[in-house]
Amino acid sequence: MEKMLDKDTQNKVREILQELTQPVKIVLIKNEGEYSDIVEQLLDELKELDERIIVNSYHSDSEEARTYQFENDLLPALLILDNDGKDYRIRYYGIPSGYEFTTLLQNIIAVSNKTVNSFTKENIEKLANINKELRIRVFVTPTCPYCPKSVLAAHQTAMLNPKITGEMIEANEFGRISFEYGVSSVPQTVIEVKENGKWVKKGEFVGAYPENSYVEEILKAVE
Structure with a gap:
């Protein structure tokens, strides 16, 4: 499968993520749609760049998903939690691509550093x-x-x-x-x-x- 993040982008992301001070948990609530597959691939590539990024993917019908608050008619849903599992009510509905990929990185750093x-x-x-x-x-x-x-x-x-x-x-x-x-x-x-x-x-x-x-x-x- 072709990578979504090219080598140059991977290197830039690694550099940006050096600002992390604590691990961050990203929760993906998905369905069977194509957009869910795309977000899951993006997050898989992201966690490969820094071991402090922990990704958990759950189907929206699963028991695990029901422990989180999200809009069931807006999937895929992406949540960012701190290392202790605290939910800061940050929600992405849809693919955080293009310019929004930058805000995803900014939010990961903000939650990690609690800033x-x-x-x-x-x-x-x-x-x-x-x-x-x-x-x-x-x-x-x-x-x-x-x-x-x-x-x-x-x-x-x-x-x-x-x-x-x-x-x-x-x-x-x-x-x-x-x-x-x-x-x-x-x-x-x-x-x-x-x-x-x-x-x-x-x-x-x-x-x-x-x-x-x-x-x-x-x-x-x-x-």
């Missing part, structure tokens, strides 16, 4: 103090150069607050949900709050917002 460096101390405090259950969904495509910034912001927000989940959704792979959310340009960020057990859309914006503007949108959604 959030996307926000100022003031904004970290604001996001950490949110007391509502929140879901930040970022719709992307692999060829969008502005999408990684939005995805990383959502994932780093999730790392700051156990009530928040940050999701990357590959818009091309999940056309139905993209249509339902009216996605026409990417990145499109949708902010939802759980009310009476259901997710309710409270805000959305298109584009990679600067840090302060992004935080303002999040706070506005939970007012």
Whole structure:
């Protein structure tokens, strides 16, 4: 089988992963689809580059998969946990390819080192103090150069607050949900709050917002 990561990319990834301080567990929830096979191959190649990356793949119907929280209609799903199995609610739905492969590496390093460096101390405090259950969904495509910034912001927000989940959704792979959310340009960020057990859309914006503007949108959604 032909490698997804060429030699040059492998060398660059090895160099980037030198920043890891602790092992990281990546959980893949898959189905029988082609996209699941692609993500599984990508993760297999990734773990070959650094032994501190541990990959566990489970079918969505398995008992193991049921121990994790994920959207069953958005598979494959990829979760990043720390060495102790702590789930930081970082979710990738679809293939983290193209520009999104970079955010995957950034998130692996962030979880390994338990670092959030996307926000100022003031904004970290604001996001950490949110007391509502929140879901930040970022719709992307692999060829969008502005999408990684939005995805990383959502994932780093999730790392700051156990009530928040940050999701990357590959818009091309999940056309139905993209249509339902009216996605026409990417990145499109949708902010939802759980009310009476259901997710309710409270805000959305298109584009990679600067840090302060992004935080303002999040706070506005939970007012």
